[in-house]
Amino acid sequence: MTLEPLHLLKTVYGYDAFRGRQAEVIAHVIAGNDAFVLMPTGGGKSLCYQIPALCRQGMGLVVSPLIALMADQVAALCQAGMRAAALNSSLAFDERADIWRAVETGALDLLYVAPETLLRPEILERLRPVPLSLIAIDEAHCLSQWGHDFRPEYRKLDCLAELFPGTPRMALTATADAPTRAEIVSHLRIGEENSFVAGFDRPNIRYAITEKDSPSKQMLAFLESRKGESGIIYCLSKRKTEETAAFLNERGFTALAYHAGLDKAVRDANQTRFQREEGVVMVATIAFGMGIDKPDVRFVLHLDLPGSIEAYYQETGRAGRDGLPAETLMLYGYDDIALRNRFIEESDAPEQRKRMERQKLDALLGLTETGQCRRQVLLNYFGDTHEPCNNCDNCAAPPELFDGTIAAQKALSCIYRTGERFGQAYIAAVLLGEEDERITRFGHDRISTYGIGKEHDARTWRSILRQLVAHGLVSVDLAGHGGLSISDRGRDFLREKPTLMLRVPRRAIRTSKKAARREAANSMEPADRTLFEALREKRRELARDQGLPPYVIFHDRTLIEMAAARPASRLELAAIPGIGEAKLERYGDAFLGVIARHED
CATH class of the missing domain: 3.40.50.300 (P-loop containing nucleotide triphosphate hydrolases)
Known part of the structure; x- marks a missing residue:
């Protein structure tokens, strides 16, 4: 029987509608096509391979970089009623044998594996005869030599195209600029026409x-x-x-x-x-x-x-x-x-x-x-x-700017006249004309820049010097003692004297009085908030008994919805986003009991 993606979304994951480009990607892969998928963190990338793996014949193979991450994902899938396992070096012999038995008998929907494990010849050879629904390469930016998480093993995953011909391959990431995206698509031979870029914004x-x-x-x-x-x-x-x-x-x-x-x-x-x-x-x-x-x-x-x-x-x-x-x-x-x-x-x-x-x-x-x-x-x-x-x-709070051209010229001149070997605190002290034993000893109380910066305080001069470093006008000798020197760009600035707008330093961190989770909880009515905390306590208890992270059972957002809707039956509870059939069966009565006691 062919499974419908929307039916799986509701029965397994507990959601009524796909988000963004999820439906488009899923249909594309179910049809047997390769795909490059870029979605922001929290945008639902995992559904883009998990649902096609359930809809297509065979087992989904997922390449993931970390053992802890794989364990987390497998726990969440099993809670949702899927058959998933992770193959890694930390497993005991009996555990590995059980997983291979499940692989070879078709008893798994998804198998997670690290690239280092997958690329071992004996592992690839054992997987060759296994019918695969798809191959998903998660955190695919790791293969880019220009990326921030480069891992050489990821470069070798291009061999999967020849080893498993006809199996759709997916590369997924939340972090890739244009050169990195082009490198992933080219190296894995996915094809530019198979790219789905859903944007980077995280509005929350x-x-x-x-x-x-x-x-x-x-x-x-x-x-x-x-x-x-x-x-x-x-x-x-x-x-x-x-x-x-x-x-x-x-x-x-x-x-x-x-x-x-x-x-x-x-x-x-x-x-x-x-x-x-x-x-x-x-x-x-x-x-x-x-x-x-x-x-x-x-x-x-x-x-x-x-x-x-x-x-x-x-x-x-x-x-x-x-x-x-x-x-x-x-x-x-x-x-x-x-x-x-x-x-x-x-x-x-x-x-x-x-x-x-x-x-x-x-x-x-x-x-x-x-x-x-x-x-x-x-x-x-x-x-x-x-x-x-x-x-x-x-x-x-838009930052206040000022014309920092003269201030920058004074700072650069002071750095030059003190020999381009002192740190920011010393330069600021010279500019302010402070009486200091070191300044006197070096004779810097007699140079032309001594005391020419009294229009700013020490904190502002430190900010100006930081900004000059950030603008590339000043270099810092960190291997020595943090001495400041004028860069080539700074010398050009002194010759050409272009206008330079700088920020007035902020006096304090502007941060909200409320913490972020409390902001979400405080938007609820007091009675709902009390129920929300009771539901969280029940979730903690259930998670502790099973040795699981609490969020694997339900996310906070699901509990917030539960506290607001106050379902009185399994049917009503099933309407809450994030509650699929397996979780409804496993946890429905426990959470309904908390709600009922709260209503009494």
């Missing part, structure tokens, strides 16, 4: 970026109203993740560290806690997060500058996968910019790669320094367009 995410002033205080100001919510804080160094987690734990947060240097058992335990517990903050390097399927991450905070706009988009995209409000904040300083430049220049990459990385860093700095809508600049980078969003810091 609020973007905010500000200069570092006092990072610890800025972090606490941002987190103050967010205790009890799940979030991710990204740091550039392993040491900083551990120090930040300890700092937050001392102040009443539940924070865990995650970086590649931790013992694997500790990393795995921390990731499991983050996924299964509510209100945990993960403080991590970029080693954490790709493909994280946790839908109720309410905030992402960058304590350091990310590597590129693609990295920033993907890392912030881990917030608000459930479609409920989420917030992000990036803090950056001139030392971050210098360190990123140092990473590029000291790498063993060929010059072509370094040139591309410099361009990507310049684009990111443009995002940090822009005075226009953050979302417009972010989406424009990916070739997408948007009206001003009213959901970013620049839309909420």
Whole structure:
């Protein structure tokens, strides 16, 4: 019997209608065609291969990059009544044998496998005679040599076209600029005509970026109203993740560290806690997060500058996968910019790669320094367009600009006259004419730029110097002691004296008084909110008993709908979005019981 996609959407996943281009992609793949699919995180990419795998004959093969991600997805599918498994190196012999038995007897709808495992000759040979409905390559941007998550094993997946001729192949990602998209389509021989680009906008995410002033205080100001919510804080160094987690734990947060240097058992335990517990903050390097399927991450905070706009988009995209409000904040300083430049220049990459990385860093700095809508600049980078969003810091409070041409000339002249070897604090002190033993010792109280910057305070001069670094007019010697020097672009500026508009530094982080999850909950009536919390407690109990993350049972959005509608029967409960037949059978009575007790 041929299964209809819309029927599966309702009975398995509990939704009445497809979103965006999902229906178009699904029909295209069911017809036997290859596809490249780009959809924003939370946009429903997984349905684009899961439903065709159920509709077509055979088993769907899904290439996924991380064991934890595969385990999460398999758990969610099994909860929804599908037959799914993940083949990976962590399995015991008996578990692997059971999976292969299910594969060879046609007892699986979907098999997840990491590229390293799949490409082993014995695995490919064993899969050759298995009827495959499709092959889906998730997180496909990992194959791009220009991407931020490049993994060499992904490059070798082009062999699947010859090994499994006639099987539709799909490449899916949420993060790929135009060159990366072209590389994926070309390398996997999918065909440009089979591309489905659904846009990049995540309207529920609020973007905010500000200069570092006092990072610890800025972090606490941002987190103050967010205790009890799940979030991710990204740091550039392993040491900083551990120090930040300890700092937050001392102040009443539940924070865990995650970086590649931790013992694997500790990393795995921390990731499991983050996924299964509510209100945990993960403080991590970029080693954490790709493909994280946790839908109720309410905030992402960058304590350091990310590597590129693609990295920033993907890392912030881990917030608000459930479609409920989420917030992000990036803090950056001139030392971050210098360190990123140092990473590029000291790498063993060929010059072509370094040139591309410099361009990507310049684009990111443009995002940090822009005075226009953050979302417009972010989406424009990916070739997408948007009206001003009213959901970013620049839309909420447009930055005040001033003509910084003279200030920039003074700063550059001071850097030059002090020998291009001192850091920003020293340069600011000279410009302000401060009485300082070092300034006197070096004789810089007698140079022409001493005291010529008293129209600005020290904080403003630090902001001006950061912006000059971001604009590429000033370089930072991070390998030494953070000394500032004038770049070639800066020397051109001094000769040509073009107008340079700079931002007046903001006095404080503008952040909402309410945390993002509470904003969603506070839109409910008080009685509904009480019921919502009772439903969350029941979900926690059920998840704990099964060793599952709570969101695998139901997302917060489903519980919010449940609290508002107050269904009194299974039929009424089935009308709530996100409740398919298997979950209705498994959990219907438990949640109806909570609602009934609340009504008494």
